[in-house]
Amino acid sequence: MADLRCLICNRVNDASAERCWYCRSPLPVSSDTPASDAQEKIPPSFSDANEELRTGEKPPDDAIEQSEEEVPEWLARIRELKAQEEQVSRQGSDRGPGADQPPEWLPNLSRGELDSIEKDQVQKALIEDQESGENASAETSFRDSVARPVTGEGVAAKDIEAFGDPGAADTTHPKSAAQGEQAAEDEAKKIVEPVFPIPVDDLPDWLSEEPDLIEKITSKAQKLATTAPPHDEDELEKGALPAWLKTLRPLEAVVPAASEQEIPSSTDQEGVLAGISGTLRSIDLEGRQINPALNPHDLVVTPAQQANVDLLNDLIHPASSTSLTQPVLNKKMGGKKFLKAFIAIVMLLSALLPFLNQSFQAVIPELFPKEVVDAYGFIQEIPAGKPVLIAVQYEAGLAGELAWASEPVIENLVSRGIPMAVVSTNVSGYAILEEQLRRAFTNDSNNQFEEKVINLGYLPGGTIGLISLVRDPREAVPFSTALEPAWESAPLENVAEISDFAAVLLLTDNPEILRAWVEQSGRAEIPPPLLAVVSAQAAPLVQPYHDSGQIRGFIAGSSGALSYQMIRQVPGKASSTFTSYQLAVLTAALLIFLGGVVTLINTAGTGIKQKGGG
């Protein structure tokens, strides 16, 4: 079957259609001629009408009358629209001085359903009407009227544009005026009526035959428009929990399940199944309650995890893991307390014995470690006037060990009259070291603390602060702890970069700090020589840096301090402290060995497990 092409919007419609699906214009009578041919065979009258619209010339009246009998219905409608357009244009050109002002009805559109875009289009079209003249206005209106799709809003905009001027309705053509009034009434009705997705007037025939449905739609829309409460923007809507969240709610918060609710068996009164009985009803999801699982997340514990739990429980509650009676438990706990007290007393005595009995001498190492020898040799080569930067970062708990370990080195620097600048990368380091430096200077009458030492205080930022210090020390720590310009004082006046220091002596208990200094000081164009005084526990981790030449030398713990003191051949506290250290370490080793042997003997019958690991 051949399709029909609309002569107005030029779109293809089904051959059975009487009006265009898109512009609602009457379609030509169906024939066997293809649509494309139909357009080519446009009647002369329509061609003339188009020509008239383009040129603005009006054909003679007798010509119209001659062809009126042959005019089909769709062409008559076009002519009717054309006459209305001419009337509107004539009225616009006949208006007086107030013609440039927009009509009074235009602002009222803001209360209607037209959005701002439609209003702008209407207003623009009217102004163009007034400016471009009669024919151009007629052509524009005609094109707009035929090109706009027929929707609820589209119809309103088109009609308002076509019949917008109410003054045009009461002038020349009574019929047009009546149509204009009717159109204005319809439009006002549409504006008052609420928007509905389907225009009731444009419902298809099969749906229009359902009077109940139309009535329901219109009544529902009116009800929504009239009875809808004003919405408070500040008031939040009550939220409904999603189903997955409801399952996580505690049992106490859940009301009896939906299975206990009775579903009414009456016929649906609304919805797509309205009026149909015997249908399967959908479940009311909003009112449905989902019972959460009683044990949704069962904890699965492996035997290894259970063993670790038991071990931890034994450590925290030693008495709870045994099935011994209370007197036996008390006896075992008493034995543990006695053992702890015994160990503490023995360790304390071993540490204090060398100080109480000066005749007690430790085994002195005969070979000096290479790193200590290198450190001593480098310090001896430092020029007397060139300052050394002492960087400090250690915990206060290890201050005792590091004070003993660093004492011979600091005394060596003081005796040689080398200026020193102190900077700390933790908050307490500079205070601890300053006290130690003051003690060292009291033993040397040739040098004064205030002349040789500048305390630069705390450098925050960790590694980042270290980077800034390496990049520009004057900017990183501009003031001393006395809040004076540090770099204008005598010891540091010739120092502009980190490489101007004779060496950087690092005092730390953490090999990570040493690593950071090695890495960051290496960024300088001329990296400063690094020396270190470290805790004994950090010595194995510092040794590789010395072996690779990244640090010139280091002193580790009391044994390193003793070696340095012996190389220097100056008496000091290192010998007595090393004796205490050696005796305490040997005591600890002996206690551990004895404890292990006793344990092996007591548990000899149980044997040793073949499986390795902890």
Place this chain on the structure above:
Amino acid sequence: MRTVNFLIAVVAGLIVLLGYFFPGLELAVIRKPLLDWAVTLSGVAGLVAILNLVFHVHWKRVHDNHPRKLYSAVLILAFLLTVAAGVFLDPASAGFQKLVTRVQVPIESSLMAVLAITLVFASLKILQRHRNWMGFLFFLSVVFFLVLNSGVLAFTAEIPILRDLLSAFHQVPVAGARGMLLGIALGSLVTGIRILTGSEKPYNG
């Protein structure tokens, strides 16, 4: 917001990293303020952490009548006294330094001494808890290296074979430390790459 954090972290990291590899470029102009900001931010972060600890955690304990509110009250009082001392006594003041060296150092040193005794006590029971070959090897290692590092075996310097043997044993901890350092370096490298590529986002909290 996460995208912005990611971009800031990656761009800042790349600028600093490129500054290492191409010192001739004018990246220092950007890198310098970045590092200055980082130092300032770290200082402010420390201050915020301290204030949070004192005025949010411990003050809340005192206010809520916590069973250990007495300790919290002492902590707050000590904090306020230290702050007052730091404000009215400059950091170079001998009084302020003695506040550190006479209070903080003895307390932390005592804790270290207690730790030493606790470790010895725990080592006594090492074979009771871990009665396997690894436990036995650990037990022997502890005893042997305590004796070795105490220096009582200094007489072995006169005996060539024993001297070389003990010198080799001295290198065992160093070898282990080298392995640890290599692991730390590789871990740092991988972590840095993961942060630069956005696989790791520690700044998202």
